[in-house]
Amino acid sequence: MNKKTLPPPPDFDSPEEAKDIIHFLWNKLAELEDRLNQNSRNSSVPPSQQALHNKAKNTSPNRKKSGKKPGAQPSHKGHRRLLHPIEDSASVEQYLPNKTCRCGGCVIPNRKPYKRHQVFDLPDISYTLTEHQAFMGACAWCGEKHKAQLPEYVPRSQMGPNLHSFIAIQATQHHQSIGKLQSMLKDVFQLHFSTGAISAAQGRVTAYLADTHTDIHNKVRASDLIMADETSHQRNNDKRWMWAALSKGAAFFQVNSGRNQHAAKRLLGDAISHLLVTDQYSAYKYIDKSNRQLCWAHILRNVIAIEESISPENQKIGGKLALIAHSVFRSHHRYTENKITDTLYYRRLRRLRKSWLHWLKLGSYQCSQRYRGRCRNLIADDVMVWRFMDDTNCPLTNNAAERVLRNYILMRKCCYVTRSYRGDLFRERMFSLIETAKLQQISAYKWLRKIVEYHMLKMPYKTPSFLA
Incomplete structure (x- = not known):
């Protein structure tokens, strides 16, 4: 392989020509130095990718070090865990003082304890197994054979709604790869499933989330204020882009093959009448300036x-x-x-x-x-x-959209690329559900489990009120 070599130095015939060459090279050197000094403070380079010698300084010019030691300061108001309400599943152990005092008198205990100490623990983790047996019989007269059929509510796969939901949540919200999921199911639950079975479970969850994903998209598009951002996404060796649109009560994710105006229109629509907060990227230029705020x-x-x-x-x-x-x-x-x-x-x-x-x-x-x-x-x-x-309700930045994307970026670092179009759909639909659940302050796992259960049992699923 031939090594790359520098071109021969330029020739010049006069001092003026030499000055022009020096001026050109000086500007080129200044440009390369500026690129070398890029960090998270003056560019879009994330903090995790900048060199150790090129860490970003404080953004605020008036911010100075306090000189205090890290951690809680004197006179700081402490934060303690609130007592959990006593439910039917909780057991209460009461300890009474001695019945008699040293003086010989009778000790009368108070009605309320002076101290409540709660200890939380996990039960023995296991799984439930339901075997559905279908029998076959024959007519005593004519010999015709008859087979019993499984009811409609019985799942056709070997996994129930809870296990499907657990696998999907662990794969996205908690950034577990299929290999780690396989190991967790084996170590914690003593369940042995192949990587293909776990991948197939994710595919079924993807299909169940189709209507919910569409409802979230419609909810975001109907909002008066939207914040949008995008980050890279890779399927095998093809570079793609994960786009995110955020409203007050919903977050929508979508994988697109490009980072262009066509992808922006697919995410936000052709005609936009609401206020949009984005960065300066040119893909959003089709939007009227009066409806857009730069970050x-x-x-x-x-x-x-x-x-x-x-x-x-x-x-x-x-x-x-x-x-x-x-x-x-x-x-x-x-x-x-x-x-x-x-x-x-x-x-x-x-x-x-x-x-x-x-x-x-x-x-x-x-x-x-x-x-x-x-x-x-x-x-x-x-x-x-x-x-x-x-507009007093217009934010100065689209940092909220960047924070929504951060969970996906962390998962991308742990689980690497997707292998198929179905994998792209799984990620965009799951993260739409997870981030929308965070905005609604509800449990993403319980919401997903309800969706999966309704679909597996072939029951009509009603759209939640916050997406209607």
């Missing part, structure tokens, strides 16, 4: 990258823009905490917006070539940058 967390990272560039011109302009962005966050937080009035809040925002545009215009022709485009794009998207000024 200020992404904007802050972009201007911090300009500030931390090695070029002095970039540092000055980026520093001013970062200071304005921090001021926007600080003003918004004080306003939401009712620490400043409406008049003062909007007056500050108008002043910050004017200064923001001034420094962006300077950066559009004074910054290096790498960052001029960022400044020009922010100027062109000014309506979407400050859309939150027209």
Whole structure:
């Protein structure tokens, strides 16, 4: 294999030509240095992938170390576990004091205990087995054979609703691969199932969740405010994308083959009349600017990258823009905490917006070539940058959508790729159910178990009220 070699050095015939070459190489070196210094503070690089020598610093310029030791501080109000209510399944042991005192008197115990100490434990974990036996008989006169048929409510697979739900929840919410699931069922429950049987169980759960997944999608699309984000997803050797759309009460996941406008329309619809909060990605450009708010967390990272560039011109302009962005966050937080009035809040925002545009215009022709485009794009998207000024319910960031995706990203690191289209459907439908259950503050396992049970027993399933 031939090794790659550097091209021959350029020739020059005059000092002016040499200066041009030096200037070009200097700009190229500055661009490579900026890329090398990328971290989670000034780019989209996740903290887990940045080098140890390139850790991100504090985002807030006014934040200083307190000098205190980690952990609970003196006079800190402690948090204790609340006593669990005594149910029928709980056993109560009562301990009474001695009947007589040292002086010879009779000790009368109080009606209520002075101390309640609860000990939780797990029962012996096992499984239940129901064997369904179908008999065959023959007519005593004509000899015709008759076979008994299993009732409709008997599952045709070897797994019941609870086991199906347990496997699906463990595979997604708790990031267990099929191999680990197989080992857990063997060690904890003494159940022996092949990897194919576990995969088939996941496939059946996928089919049962089809209607629920559609209901969640319709619920998200009908919301007045949506936050959207996407991350990479891989099926075998093909790179795909997991998209997430989040509303106030539901979260919808969808695997798409690309990260483009077609995928965005498949997720959000062609015509959008609600407010959408996203990053600056171009796939959302078909949406009207009046219905879209850009994420200020992404904007802050972009201007911090300009500030931390090695070029002095970039540092000055980026520093001013970062200071304005921090001021926007600080003003918004004080306003939401009712620490400043409406008049003062909007007056500050108008002043910050004017200064923001001034420094962006300077950066559009004074910054290096790498960052001029960022400044020009922010100027062109000014309506979407400050859309939150027209709606007090509009958030500054789409961090909620990123937090929803985080659970899937952790699972992706543990369980790696999917192998088929059915595997893509399993992940998108299960994570839609899990994250929606979190928003509704209900148990994802109990909800899934109810869906699986109704489908396996061939009973009509009613859509929950929060999805209707």
